[in-house]
Amino acid sequence: MNATLATNTPPSPTSVPAAALGSVSLVGAGPGAKDLLTLRAVEALAHADVVYYDSLVDDDVLDFVPDAAACVFVGKRKGFSAMPQQDIQDHMRNDALAGKTVVRLKGGDPFIFGRGGEELQDLHGYGFSVDVVPGVTSATAAAAVAGIPLTHRDVATSVTFATGHTTNGDVPDLTGLALSDRTFVFYMGISNAPKIASQLRHSGAPGTTPVAVIEQATLPGQRIINSTIDALEADLRTQNIGMPALLIVGEVTALGVPKSDSLIPLAPSPEPANDFAWVHHPMG
């Protein structure tokens, strides 16, 4: 399969039997680390003719793409958009009409702040069925590396993922959200952190509520900073936190990984008497 981009004269769809149509998959690449791709995502990449990928995808992930396929960067670098959203959609559609196997590779999960919905709607509007491959969303990856349970018995019965930067550059309305037994994760919230802190206070959260900042979760530059709603703005400035980074807000952040590596194992507890688990050994 020729892997160049679609030409200006794709075949007329009325003359194309369904079997000749290509396909489009919206694939979540996970938070960055190559081994946090799912097996299904790897399989999709291994069969791609063309991969459109964005800036939240680590370049290592593209190792799974065949040599003959084209990898097209369509994200933002240094504030510069490599390709407008409408053009991405047009390219994918035309490539699929030309019979190609198209993968749209998105950082995290395609349906959490990935604009996957817009691309899906566009492709559905043109009659394509689209496979969506879910991915590990950045919030759960950040929580894992920081040892912060996003929900926790008696501490947090819900977790909200919110954008820290809406399409008009603002913070979403947080009215009524902040209760003590709720966890919040803000994606893309670093530049708007002062506004987020202000809205959280306005919504009823104490300024002492703990906040964890996780920069470049799962990547070599990973950093974890502990702060509070009141101290957040100053801490971000002092620590010079860059993107990508997430904010986790709530009492669960106080349960995060102990900072000391010098913990000594204590005596084991007695073997539990209740031993009626179903043990399969060896595996069939």
Place this chain on the structure above:
Amino acid sequence: MNATLATNTPPSPTSVPAAALGSVSLVGAGPGAKDLLTLRAVEALAHADVVYYDSLVDDDVLDFVPDAAACVFVGKRKGFSAMPQQDIQDHMRNDALAGKTVVRLKGGDPFIFGRGGEELQDLHGYGFSVDVVPGVTSATAAAAVAGIPLTHRDVATSVTFATGHTTNGDVPDLTGLALSDRTFVFYMGISNAPKIASQLRHSGAPGTTPVAVIEQATLPGQRIINSTIDALEADLRTQNIGMPALLIVGEVTALGVPKSDSLIPLAPSPEPANDFAWVHHPMG
């Protein structure tokens, strides 16, 4: 490595050099389908001496475990808990003290309604460092198979994952949560669906708000039902929805996959003139 469960007489930790200690990983197995495991999860399973797994993990996933390892079911079947939470923690700790490589395999992500936080705290308390491997959480998997973007430009700026069944069997306080531009996903909410519907209405959501019910997402028995807050209770009864199932509430559910397979591709749009994407071809 002998793969039987820890004996009643693990070595005293004071006599165990650090290098002889085993390790514990809390690993997310994803929503069920075997190929939605991450590469890192597969790697962890391939090196396990003992795997403690719960009922949200599809048995196929255990194919990745070596034949010599023990797989211990510790979840619930037919309302019967195979092992109390404290016993699971005691077993894991004792196995690790005995030098074993322990994997705690949890459906979805370990830190979203998986009680991973409790296990992490317990193990930290005994001085173990614990690896947490994030997984695809059931909400994003259900959204993917139903074609429902959990967030969407101008429609939903946040998504909240809430338990539909707190430790006392109730529904969490949803006060202030229901605004029209927010999406909600309820885990384990089927038995409490009437209470959830009532709380959402009380919180300000119109009874006509669309709800999608996704049963056994990514598994062979998968079903997707479209309902509304007002119709939910009757629809669940009529359709005889069982567990596991998720509720997705909000306007985004109306964007879900079109039900017809008979859509005809329309004419492609003109090739976009703006063609300054960074094309790598072939891959190095």
